Amino acid sequence: MTRAATADQAQSTSGTEHVDVLIVGAGVSGIGAAHRLRTEFPERSFVMLEAQDARGGTWWTHRFPGARSDSDLFTYGYRHKPWRGASIAAGDAILEYLDEVIEEDELADRIRYHHKVTSLDWSSEEARWTARVLRTDTGEELELTASFLWMCQGYYNHDEPYTPEWPGTERFEGTIVHPQAWPADLDHAGKKVVVIGSGSTAATVVPALAQTAEHVTMLQRSPSYWFPAPSVHELATMLAPLDLPPDWTHEILRRQYVQQLDWLATTGLEDPDQLHAFLVESIRPLLPEGTDIEKHFTPSYRPWQQRIAFVPDGDLFAAMREGKAAVVTDTITEFTEKGVQVSSGEVLEADIVVTATGFNLSVFGDIPFRLDGQPVDFSQRVTWRGIMISGVPNMAYAFGYFRHSWTLRVDLVNDVVGRIFERMAKRGASTVVPTLRPEDEGLPLLPWSDPDNFNPGYVLRSQDRMFKQSDRDPWTHMHEHDHERVSLPEADIDDGLQYR
Template structure:
């Protein structure tokens, strides 16, 4: 995808909004974490966070459908510097409250600008800085910030446009068709028949939340996903809290316990996928209704961890199935009718409301238009540097978490690396750093952003063409497992020739 400056930026007056040492784009989990580490390690540097939404939280503000919750444990999804004191699996509002505490404790609020949507970023080598153009949603103004270092922490999907497939006859359906990303606050589903299209974390979270009031909820899936049903409160957490030890100790012990589990799961899924498959199947079988067809409805076409495993805390989704409040249809959609959906078998599933839990669209750096010295940046032609910077793009880092592990585990690691890089620049008296291929990288094989054999979720495969690439050797690779990266990133050589300072 070639990014080009937005047309309106040249026709509207742009007001200067000032200069900062570091400009962070995004005030969600990534941006708030980046700001904490930056302030802690460089207290004298000026910074600002820009976010296009009404308030903080990123995905936790966008997604407000019934039951929205984490699909990772909060002891690893929470920051390493901020102990998590609640249950292992938390609702969206609890996560927002946690982020609010970080903002307050770090004094970040004066540095955050909400309703500030970044549209363009231009690097000038002559000036040695970025010029960032912003649409201010609450006033309609266009603003111009300048910065010495740009840190993209905007997340990885389009908040405004979720993925909405089109099916034959959708316009005939008499009821509402809703995407969870755009959940109406006033939607009345009490006593209604609801069909949820999809089988991932969103569907398995939403269904038990609405099944208590709805007449019936049907999950309509083209193919099954893997599920795991851990307790909301870890047994070890109960034992530790009975000992009345400091919360910081409990946080660290449980954090390490969960990391060990993730590492085992990732490692074994690759080395012995049949063993993990059997473990997952046997763990959910006792939670399903008697005689339930596990082979048809719960056996995915891919190996464990090629796509994310959906977490079902305390098995609430399976409880809805056992109680008859929810059911599963595994089939493909033939067409929508006036009163529901007809699938390929000929069955018509009656519905008053259809929810398309069909995922989202990945976004390359928030679809911001990037230029370097007047040249448009074509990201699919660029390579990642350790999943942190982009080849040929000066003074720009980005934050991208893990797919298989908790996203935030990588936020802390990347923040450490970026701060170490800023310190290295300071020590060398450099104001510019550019990831640059070395002579020994000339014969390097270029690989896609995500290898389908490694991770092949639909939203990833749909978006390969707009995303940057990776190489076949360090430091031009990414998507390492946390077990490996927690050793690699802290030791990353910042003087191996792949970073050019000036």
């Protein structure tokens, strides 16, 4: 990679702006990558292109009532910046945390909002990427080049959420809204609300709406697993009187949460019956008397084959006990003028229907890639340790955990990318490309996500478009944190990578 004399953007010989590193996305992944560049590689120039009109990614898109983390912030926060506050935090608090990182690292002038990347082209002759960009606020089309591409755009389509088609929606006289596109002026006070879905979003939005709505019904096709985690960990309460330095408290709680998450992930795989009993029994005393737990709260899949919905302080179940919320397990027959009819024949009356039905997985922002003019079909390529893609030069991507906090893995990925940067500089290499080894001839292409391991709807709907993994290192991914916190720091960055 070419090193700039300063961290300021340079102009290429064609007049097009050139940077050493182009970061796509200004959410938690992109800001974390920018922190690494600013602090560990200050001589490299970089910019961050963000299609939305502000930072935050997920936390800017999701502005529905009650939007909050479903991971603890002591592990969701960056390794380098201690989290101060409740373990489970609202979206606004997370944005404030990211704003602090942006200010501390002086990143504001590196972020360009309303910049939507429309194509990415690699030239082997020039050893650089060309990004074509649309200014969504002005309609202007731009172009810039970069020696290295860091894809931090997230894993779902922010503009087109997933909503199934149901008969009769055009007859419904109320409002239908997806949490991913929540209108700022939607008033739910005193209204009857039906929330379709029972995943992490429903776990958040139902208790928030129930505070002022007349009633909220959570309509699920099948049950999910729930975990009533405290918003403030009991260990944090014990540590508070000791007046410890914030760094100490952060590290202690971070380790505690990592241990807890490791136990949940490991037990879900090795002893699913034990974890099933633990999760069901943890919510039993919180449910209204007479609740049919078998029908409404006993999933058909193994614990952790899909995300466990965290319920801080059991707020969802409190709303149910108070009669402000209820759960119905059934399938939708059609929408009527007054609500949603289910297969039992009952019509769930509603003024507002919230389709908390998930999202569409996105392959690198659905941006067209070309290598020396040839389109890239990612579905025919394999991952290198969940960080790079076979045959694609000078490109890394950020993808976190599904079962642990996203940022735990982002920090580990950034460590590996930093090591690759150092290796390139030491060898005077302008390119690094994941390349199959001789022993990998005939390498089997396996699904991006093994359905027996992790199989939520948004994964299964997108398997055919996603890149693949295989049956051997370094062409695997989707490992747990207790494995990768050892394997990634020890990863051989020559194995499967060619430096030129």
